[in-house]
Amino acid sequence: MTTQAAHQAAITVECLTKRYGDLTAVDDVSFTVRRGAVTGFLGPNGAGKTTALKTIVGIARPTSGEARINGTPIPDARVLGVHIEPTGAHPGRSAWNHLRSLAALAGLPAARVGEVLEIVGLEHAARRRVGTFSTGMRQRLGLAAALLGDPEILVLDEPLNGLDPQGIRWLRSFVRDRAAAGGTVLLSSHVLTEAAQTVDDVVVIHEGRLAYEGTIGELTRMGTGGVVVRTPTPERLIAAARGAGALIAFQNGGGRLLIEGMDAAAVGELAHGERVVLHELAPHGASLEQVFFSLTREEAA
Amino acid sequence: MTPLLRGELIKTATTRTLLGYAGVAVVLALAQVLLMILPSSGELMSLDDKRTTVAGLPVVFVLFGLVGAAGEYRHRTVAPAVLAAGRDGGQMLLARAGAYAITGIAVAAPAMVVTLAVGLPLLASEPGPALGAADTALIAGGSLAAAALSAVFGVALGALVRSQVASVIGTLVVMFVVLPLIQQLSIAAVDASQFGVAAGLAGSPLDTFSAGGAGLMLIGWTLVALLAAVVAERRRDIA
Numbered sequence: 001m002t003t004q005a006a007h008q009a010a011i012t013v014e015c016l017t018k019r020y021g022d023l024t025a026v027d028d029v030s031f032t033v034r035r036g037a038v039t040g041f042l043g044p045n046g047a048g049k050t051t052a053l054k055t056i057v058g059i060a061r062p063t064s065g066e067a068r069i070n071g072t073p074i075p076d077a078r079v080l081g082v083h084i085e086p087t088g089a090h091p092g093r094s095a096w097n098h099l100r101s102l103a104a105l106a107g108l109p110a111a112r113v114g115e116v117l118e119i120v121g122l123e124h125a126a127r128r129r130v131g132t133f134s135t136g137m138r139q140r141l142g143l144a145a146a147l148l149g150d151p152e153i154l155v156l157d158e159p160l161n162g163l164d165p166q167g168i169r170w171l172r173s174f175v176r177d178r179a180a181a182g183g184t185v186l187l188s189s190h191v192l193t194e195a196a197q198t199v200d201d202v203v204v205i206h207e208g209r210l211a212y213e214g215t216i217g218e219l220t221r222m223g224t225g226g227v228v229v230r231t232p233t234p235e236r237l238i239a240a241a242r243g244a245g246a247l248i249a250f251q252n253g254g255g256r257l258l259i260e261g262m263d264a265a266a267v268g269e270l271a272h273g274e275r276v277v278l279h280e281l282a283p284h285g286a287s288l289e290q291v292f293f294s295l296t297r298e299e300a301a
Numbered sequence: 302m303t304p305l306l307r308g309e310l311i312k313t314a315t316t317r318t319l320l321g322y323a324g325v326a327v328v329l330a331l332a333q334v335l336l337m338i339l340p341s342s343g344e345l346m347s348l349d350d351k352r353t354t355v356a357g358l359p360v361v362f363v364l365f366g367l368v369g370a371a372g373e374y375r376h377r378t379v380a381p382a383v384l385a386a387g388r389d390g391g392q393m394l395l396a397r398a399g400a401y402a403i404t405g406i407a408v409a410a411p412a413m414v415v416t417l418a419v420g421l422p423l424l425a426s427e428p429g430p431a432l433g434a435a436d437t438a439l440i441a442g443g444s445l446a447a448a449a450l451s452a453v454f455g456v457a458l459g460a461l462v463r464s465q466v467a468s469v470i471g472t473l474v475v476m477f478v479v480l481p482l483i484q485q486l487s488i489a490a491v492d493a494s495q496f497g498v499a500a501g502l503a504g505s506p507l508d509t510f511s512a513g514g515a516g517l518m519l520i521g522w523t524l525v526a527l528l529a530a531v532v533a534e535r536r537r538d539i540a
Contacts, residue, residue, distance in 0.1 A: 145385070
């Protein structure tokens with residue numbers, strides 16, 4: 001990490017390892033979270049995302065390594081806002097009282113409770129007991145708690161889980177607005193395509209190890225690609241493409257194929273040589289999910 | 302009042318648990334007074350019997366602190382509190398202990414009022430030495446202090462065990478199985494237990510300790526348990 005990068009980093013994670021007995025949940029993970037950016041912390045279920053986040057924010061002790069937020073291991077609610085599942089609210093306590101207690105612990109005025117409830121759209125449920133909340137409402141409550149101190153850094157664990165489409169859209173624009181205003185957001189998700197619309201940078205972990213760190217644009221460009229063709233005689237083209245070492249990724253109605261392992265020019269020449277008529281020939285970028293799967297497969301191998 | 306203490310007090314006072322314990326404490330106090338007086342009404346009562354009749358029930362407050370503190374882990378409310386405050390788990394536990402000491406007194410006070418309001422007139426009509434104002438004040442003050450210290454002890458136990466079910470069952474087993482067995486061997490050992498000295502401070506006469514001695518022993522029990530819990534809290538994951 002360069003000095004400049006260290007200066008810019010809102011969160012620095014160095015050689016972080018977390019073991020529970022024989023199980024290594026997080027294994028020597030290092031990365032930085034850029035200030036003023038939204039960073040997706042991605043990985044399949046069980047990859048170690050939540051454990052890593054707990055260790056980063058200081059509610060789990062690392063076995064080795066360290067994480068620093070704005071250069072300090074335990075920041076308060078004015079610096080760092082965290083929402084990690086579950087919400088951590090007593091089911092018998094009202095949303096208002098839950099947030100009021102957290103505001104008091106942080107030394108914040110009680111008036112802030114009303115403000116954050118309004119931000120997350122829960123003002124109508126302020127006096128309801130948390131035990132009666134839906135999953136989406138609990139997510140919003142967790143987010144409200146994270147926002148109490150109006151922190152410059154937000155760490156959100158699977159924040160889109162349980163939100164309805166309107167909630168997802170709201171959260172995306174909210175997170176983007178925070179970043180646009182200079183805030184930093186680290187959010188985890190096990191669904192890459194869901195997070196891809198929101199994040200600038202991506203950190204992928206799999207089986208506790210770092211699988212990728214870079215921008216979402218770089219990740220998208222990592223795709224192996226392929227060529228989409230449509231032909232009235234797909235059988236001949238499939239045979240010829242396989243003979244040339246290509247993979248036929250899918251075939252559906254109307255003779256539409258995805259050929260992997262050849263570029264568009266090579267497929268065009270092959271079709272010409274086989275006298276196969278093409279109705280469509282276009283390069284096809286690999287989907288983010290495909291890149292995600294290939295990253296995690298490689299790491300698992 | 303510090304922000305940590307204020308926050309923990311809000312947490313303690315904003316569930317129905319507090320009211321539930323207040324109700325239980327009043328009912329148990331009333332039951333103790335009536336069961337100690339009515340079955341043998343008219344028989345000679347010693348001063349110790351009369352003191353025991355209006356003594357506090359500090360074990361209720363061990364369970365109050367224990368269930369509350371272990372419940373923090375059951376409902377995972379510790380992590381948001383630590384994150385909001387930006388303090389370590391040990392500091393949060395100390396604040397929680399302070400909050401439970403205060404609310405312990407608040408819960409014990411109505412039970413004590415009921416005990417004295419019902420018990421003193423009934424005891425006055427029973428034969429035997431009269432319970433004086435100094436005795437009554439000592440029992441009332443001792444009961445409130447025992448409630449506060451027992452609640453803190455319960456918070457420490459709850460933080461050490463972290464499981465409501467295991468800690469409550471463990472406490473009940475100690476109370477109803479272990480201590481009676483030990484009592485067969487040594488009354489002094491039972492007197493010296495947390496439950497023994499808490500009862501002693503709350504007004505129940507002990508063979509081994511005076512009320513003051515019991516108070517000092519209870520402070521010792523509480524400090525040791527709290528220290529162990531703070532050390533454990535600093536070494537273990539919050540979530």
